[in-house]
Amino acid sequence: MKPLRILSLMLIAVLLAVLVACGGTTTTTEEAADNAAETVEEAANEAAETVNEAAETGAGLGMEAAAVATEFFSQEDLDNSIRLISVTPEGPEGEPWNQYLEPNFIDTTQYAKEGPYTFCFSNAGVNNPWRVVGYTTMQAEVDLHPEIEEFIHVDAEGNDEKQIADIQDLVASGNCDILIVSPNTTLALTPAVEEACKSLPVVVFDRGVQTDCPATFVQPIGGYAFGYTGAKFLADNLPDGAKVVALRILPGVDVLETRWAAAKQVFEQENIDVVEVQFGDGNNDKVKTIITDAIQKYGQIDGVWMDAGATAVAAIEAFEDAGQPYPVINGEDQQDFLVKWQENDLTAIAPTFPTFQWRTAIIAALKVLQGEQVPDPWRLPQPAVTQENLDQYVQPGMPPLHYAMCGCETMPDFPERWGGTASQ
């Protein structure tokens, strides 16, 4: 009895200490927010500043959700990405997967080889809908080229160790004419890719590696452009001091950190009040809860920024269920969001991380083996779905999480191969 009592008392004491520590800091900051809200009525300008201050300190220890990890941030890259958004791509019109921005062509005659070829692909994973659509598109691209005799795909299931072993196995097998890599993480895969470069040509796409040894690196403009496009649209369509909730999936992933880094800078420059920055884990239910609570807490939310669109519809539904007007929102090119947008005439935009890059990886690899010139890096355009071109991307009959920017509409077996039905 005695030790038990002591144990439980200790537990409760520790618990209270933690809660008091955390609760204390947030109390003060929330009071600041409340005060700010009161002064809004008295002096709008002054209040906007206070609100912003409150927002900056307001998350309390929750700052971690709002903070950008410094190792993922470079102002130079951010500025360059923003510049690239408005650069006109070169290459065939209407085929963004064959286009490139500011290309620097390199000679690949050293890799030239007679067909037929065996393509080997080390894939980080097929563990989310984006990758499912991308990989399906890639397989369809392979089928377009009779000179690719065999396509060997190895799935690392989101595991660095497995992918390193996969690459070693593929190289050691001696069957591969070229190796395509979609790295799981940048740092962990760099040595494995460097090693593979010594034996055969390598094409890297999606996430990068920190080495120049691959024949080429295929990548859209990237996370900064994604975050910037969404945030800029929100800022342009909302008044100063508008209340915005920022929803992120999870911390510590470079491609997602850059999206938030760009958005955060835009919101700071344009006087947008980011009242909450929360991680939704890509879970619809959780996202709905976060938005519902935010609406209750702040009375009204004017905009929602998201670092990925899979849960955008859940966020929008939270407004419907609370009887609130629709927010200005950015999603992504998922069908369910585009359909919702079209049906309800939302003020919205969908920046993309286009899935057509999975096609480009095959095209680039083929060019390398045939000794044709390729751009290195192969910078793909990164189009956004806007009100003007929305109708073109809404495809009834496609699955809810089909990514419209797949460049796959004209490929054989569309839409059945992507899980859709021809007419609905």
Added chain:
Amino acid sequence: MARITAGTATTDSFGLRAWQAVRAINPVYFIALVLLVWVGFRNPAFYQPDNFLTFLQRAAPLMILTAGQVFVLVSGGFDLSVGSVVTSTVIIGAILANNDPGATWWVILALLAGGLLIGLINGAVTTYLKVPSLIATLGMLLMARGVGLYWSGGAPRGYLPDNFRMWGRGGIEGLFGLRDFPYAVIVLVVFGVGYWLLLHKLNYGRQLLALGDNPRAARLSGVNVNLMRISAFVLCSMTAVIGGILLGGRGGVSIETGTGLEMQTIAAAVLGGTMLLGGRGSIPAAMAGALALELLFTLLNLLGLPKPLRDAVQGLIIIAAVAYTAYSTRRNR
């Protein structure tokens, strides 16, 4: 010393009796009450009837799922497949219904039949093949998820029609002068009362509790042990399908819908004084445990703690609360 003690005993006898009466109440209700007050303190708007019902709508799936889990727990087992069954319900429901409102009813029946089948398999593997339920349902966790994901090709396909989703999302407009009286809350009340009757008022419940307390004694007194065990798993799996219908209705199609629910239901049940390995448990207390857990999630959200700290605090609170509950129920026994 003795004289002083005797003196206080007589003067404080009323207070002492009151204290003992309070102590006899399951502590989970106090925990839930404290959290309720705390959440309201952080967000006064929380107590507005509309907002509170929205919260209950959110909490309903976990509360119902926990009640289902209690049946398995008191019979002496575990059901770890709950979360996977929820996810599969949502994914397969979306494929089957494919946004056709006319399909809703047979899809719901088909899903319940699926739940029945999963419960039967869980129960049969546990009773006849003598596989510990922890392992049997862990296998089912992987199977249910795998089958759901394989069928959908790795990403959700199809939409749930509106009349399917209304159970988790909709409500009766204008009832009692409210904006919306959620259907989920009605479902919650129906299942809460039904399960309470089943476990605490009917012979079935008494037999199940006897079985969990002492299987041999139960068998000797004429309880059909295998049948009772299997029925508990069936009840739990079919409840998981109901929970899936509510959760899918609320949030829409997602492969994340049921993630972690198996642990949340067990934690909530234990918080409500349910004894692991069987023999003791209460439906109202377990549902209060689930409510407390949802309040805790809401509170941690409102406090704006960073995610890792939030997870840590959540774990700490669950351990502390369960330790406290276990300690006081053991003493009361």
